[in-house]
Amino acid sequence: MEPPTKGIGLFRSVVTCQCPSCRRANLFSDARHYHLTTLFDMPDRCPNCGQDFIIEPGFYLGALWVSYPIVIALELIFIAISLFVFKQTLTVSFIVASFMLLLLSPVLIRVSRSLFIHINVGFKR
Ligand SMILES: [Zn+2]
Secondary structure, eight states: OOOOOOOOOHHHHHHTTBOTTTSSSBSSSSOOTTOGGGTTOOOSBOTTTOOBSOOSTTGGGGHHHHHHHHHHHHHHHHHHIIIIISOOOHHHHHHHHHHHHHHHHHHHHHHHHHHHHHHHSOOOO
């Protein structure tokens, strides 16, 4: 009998948006983050282990609470880089940081959803 192979690590599973239960299938129907028409499309269940991805109606509203500190941290990092590395004014730094967050928003939305379901669903071997 073949030994069970280990799933990928928790951090990698969150960042690459894998199923929290088996870490072997994508949470989203389309793996491309910047294909905006399918940004929110998720299968109802994991095609590998059957884990329910839509745990309750409005489940992913909780991802807003997860994304908030991530966005604040990234905004501060972008502003600091702009201020101290590129020696820009605070106004320019804020505009640049906001633009960077706008560009990253599809990735942030998906990673926040992924982190939120990973918080609520444990890894099962
Ligand atoms: Zn799974």
